[in-house]
Structure formats: C-alpha cells, structure tokens
Amino acid sequence: MSFDLPRNVILPVDAIDVRLDPGPHPFARDNAEAIAENWQQETAANPALFDGTVVLLSQLAYRNSRLIGRCHAVNYSTFMLWRKRRENSGAEHAYAHAMLVAGDNALVAIRMGSHTVGAGSVYFAAGSFEPIDFRDGLVDVDFNMIREVREETGLDLSAARRGVRWHALSIPSGTVIFRRYHVDAPADEIARRISSFxxxxxxxxxxxxVIIRHAADLPEGLSPHMKPLVEWHFAGEG
Known part of the structure; x- marks a missing residue:
C-alpha cells in the first residue's frame, strides 16, 4: 500500500482507519546515528526543543472516502531529521486541524510563538499525533483536534458543533486532516478569549x-497548506 492517495486536492473523508504499529519505524531504526547528531545541532540552536513522542506514517492510502494507514511512535528528534530527509524516506507525516469557524463565519487561526520550530507560522491550532491520541491502536482524530486546541488556545471545543465529515489535503510536506468546528461567538470575542489565555x-x-474573514484575507506567515483550506471554506464547500 505504501503511500497511495491523490495529492493537492481536498478529499472528503467518512472514515479514518489509521493504526499504531508497536514496532519501530524503519526510518528511525536505520538512521539512529544521524538522528542523534542532528538533534545535538537542533538543540544547540534552540534549547527549548523537547524530545517527546510523536508518530510517523509508514503507510497511507485513500479508498472509497476512507483513509487507511499505519504509523509508528518515534522521538521528536527522529521527526526533525525526517523533515530534512523526507524524500524517498519511506515515511510521511499527517496532522489534524480543527477549522475554528466563528458565529460570523470568520476563521480563527493562530500564529506560532518565536521559540517554536514553526515560529511565526499561521495555521489552525494543531499538533502532531501522539500515542495518547489512539484508542485500542486506532487514531481518534477529533480527540487530537480538541486536545491541541485546548492546550494552545484554552478553548474547549468538546461541545462545539462539528462538520458532518472530515476532509483531507495531501501535499509534499504532509497530509492535513481537517474538520469544521463551529463556535457561536463572533471572531473578535473568540480572539479575545485566546489572547487572554x-x-x-x-x-x-x-x-x-489570527482572524481570517474572507478568501483573500491571507495573513503574513500563512502556512502553504492553509490557502486551499481557507478558499474551500469561504466557497461554502463541504
């Protein structure tokens, strides 16, 4: 199966069957020395980095509106080297976005802090999947979305109205799985809550x-994968 899904197009997703393999990822196993050397360089440049646990895919496919795949827990240091060697690595990255839709239909994104790997980047509050996001070996995408939004913004989306399905966009840098989460308050009020947190x-x-009010309202630092998501939302798709 490896990686077999359409690229650069937004796909409707009705089911997600991505499972956590307890074995090591081949990329981590085959590059242990390079991972350690690169991590020394990364932490020398940014001592705030933490070598936690995330997951990397070894397989992902799209079949009949389903995402089917396999992933492995790896150290963040492994992920950092993979970012530099992703081509023909046998690994890919997937992450999830809760697309926060305000009561006035504006989108509320965030700008990453200066001490982070993505310093200054604008996207919807998100983070890599971690082992905690899996239930009996199967990924719980909405749990990840709600967890990451709460950790980064203080907002609790557990009771928010959700879009009827997920969607996915796969580009060379990774596959984003996203879903609308509707909050009744206007965007300015949501932004005030986040700023206070x-x-x-x-x-x-x-x-x-960061508030995005229409398809052409593209802020500085917007991550490349975000533009098609913003356009999709304001076109009334999904």
Missing part, C-alpha cells in the same frame, strides 16, 4: 490568534 500562560506555545 496566552497572556496567562508562563510559556505559551502560540503568539496569539
């Missing part, structure tokens, strides 16, 4: 909220 944090992960 960021101010209260000792070491916030994000710089603050």
């Amino acid at each position: 960021v101010t209260s944090e000792t070491d916030p992960e994000i710089e603050g909220p």
